[in-house]
Amino acid sequence: MNLNQLLYDNIVKAFKTAKATNKGGIIEGTFPERRELDQTTLTLFYNDGKHILEFLKKNRTKYFTSKTMQLAGIETLLYQDIKPGVKFKGLVDLVFYHPNSDRWTIMDIKTSTRGWNEQSKKNPNLTAQVVLYKEYFAQQFGVDRDNIDVEYFIVKRAVPKDAEFASMQRRVQQFRPFGNTSGKNKTKAVLKALDKFVNDVVDVDGNLIDKDYNCKNAFGKCEHCSPFLN
DSSP states (O other): OOHHHHHHHHHHHHHHHHHHHHTSSOOOOSTTOOOOOOHHHHHHHHHHHHHHHHHHHHHHHHHOOTTTOEEEEEEEEEEEEEETTEEEEEEEEEEEEETTTTEEEEEEEEEESSOOOHHHHTOHHHHHHHHHHHHHHHHHHTOOGGGEEEEEEEEESOOOTTOSSGGGGOSEEEEOTTTTSOOHHHHHHHHHHHHHHHHHHBOTTSOBOOOOOOOOSTTOOGGGTOTTTO
């Protein structure tokens, strides 16, 4: 497979779609990294992507091995009822099954400029995604929650040549929000926040509640108003 060509073709396709949708090619990325896409940025992303692919090809056995893990899903669809008129929908990037331990790994791939720092790792706005994936994956496929691990597979667009530590020069950073715990308290907090949000905007019949939702932050940044932080 010519991965570089596949990368180029898909970047061009995504850019054309964004240009048509946004009437001029301006598109925002996902929190916390938002930027305007132009030809220069497009080329930058393509070159970064080539470096990431090259690193993964050389080091893939360090992260993935058929000896202890089986690929169980790619972009696995989660589609579960929350309440009448409201469903949870998500696409899990990668799912692995570990037959020796009867455990599952839900993996979400993120891109980042230089990786996640400690502040990012503690930001519940970033970690809530895989918490919900774990909950609804368990419901949908009848898997014991305690047998599911969640992980962010963070690929860096840039690595410092003069980094103080060798780990900082790796293109990949792995992060498990729960560490060695089951994460039950975090899961309860996230589900409670989701439930509160749903009940605030949808009535018992599944209809949207028509009212004004005032943003208290002058810059309109969601990280300042997150229910997980209150």
